[in-house]
Amino acid sequence: MRLSTGRWVSGDDFFDRERELALLEAQVRDRNHLLVAGQRRMGKTSLLQELGRRLKADGWLFLFVDVEGATCPEDVIADLARELHPVRPMALRMASTMKDWFTENVDELSAFDFGVKFRAGLDAGSWRRQGEDLLRGCAAHDQPVLLVIDELPIFLKRLHRRDGNADRVDGFLSWLRGTLQGLGDGGPVVIVSGSIGLEPLVRRLGLADRINHLYPVRVGPWGREASVGCFERLAATTGMDLDGGVADAVYDALGVGIPHHVQSFFARLRDFAAMRGSSRLTVGNVADVYRGELLGPSGQNDLVHYETRLTEALGDEEHRLAMEILAEAATVGVFTPDARNRLEALYSTVVDSVGERIADALDVLVHDGYLEASPEGHRFVSRLLRDWWSARFRDHHLPLAVRVGGGVAPGS
Ligand SMILES: Nc1ncnc2c1ncn2[C@@H]1O[C@H](COP(=O)(O)OP(=O)(O)OP(=O)(O)O)[C@@H](O)[C@H]1O
């Protein structure tokens, strides 16, 4: 198992998740379309890549389309065409039905050039028909087909942001649902996934029923056993010696087993030891590296990823409110109902329908795994995330109880 702190992992680098894989595989074999959701960096893409790798070994055709960069449905359909290009019967089928677009032999085009040509032929009037034709081609293919569409919510959010109109999002989701239902059990199995929640997005746009054909599956964190197991496996394969209790101390420091955080922590501990010419890790090193490295400037780079995703998930006003909520929960420890009332009072003159927007922001923060409800209010799920946000806002955030005095009675 190699250390990985960036892209998705699969095969020998993929650890655990056997239960999730078995569940997903059973659903896919039963021809159910799925919606896979989970917090940032939980390993959603890795899980789906590993599922695809295993199904491929069992005779399936596995197609993976990342639509993070798509700006319109035509881009998504062209991404799918590019993914289908290496499948010769599919490429020949596409080339013969779209003769006008391909003057040259499709075998001589790279997948990239094929996608560019395909995209050039598509427009707002034709993507539905052409997209349906590609999915119909999958249905006619002699292998069962699994199609993963990753980062779909980011694409839909971008569509929505273009003019604030839900129709475009509706158009795409309705097309996908209608086409898949039309193809029935013979069509490809589709898994939609993303690192911002699709459910809060469609709920806000009043389109919740457009995804009710997708069976929701949530990818949660590793428990102690898997987190410790992964850490020990990384140590063994990179030749590091661990004092007793080191892997458990890592899990305790993180507070929750987000796979990427386990990997990052290991990477920083290994570098810490290497800089001291050692290949041994102690429990004391864990505390030092947590404070000095993970919470330090270089560790904070990882936080940027979370911030970017939040900007993508929320509108400007909701984002502003979400940052207030996170700052409060990080520095005070909990975002209480009283703080919520005070936040509402504070922004009531500058933000329309502030109560609803706070509810929307909280909905996303809970769905995407930042916060969870507790009897006193909302708290961070991950200790590392809380400490990151706290380090960031400690010097700038005054508790809401201090900023908004009087106006609202505590607990009202
Ligand atoms: N099963 C796993 N075994 C080992 N490491 C993993 C596993 N799953 C995830 N990771 C670690 O987490 C990192 C992120 O994984 P991945 O990109 O799959 O997550 P994601 O949930 O899709 O993230 P994002 O929210 O950014 O899309 C990987 O680079 C790897 O370090």
Ligand SMILES: [Mg+2]
């Ligand atoms: Mg991902």
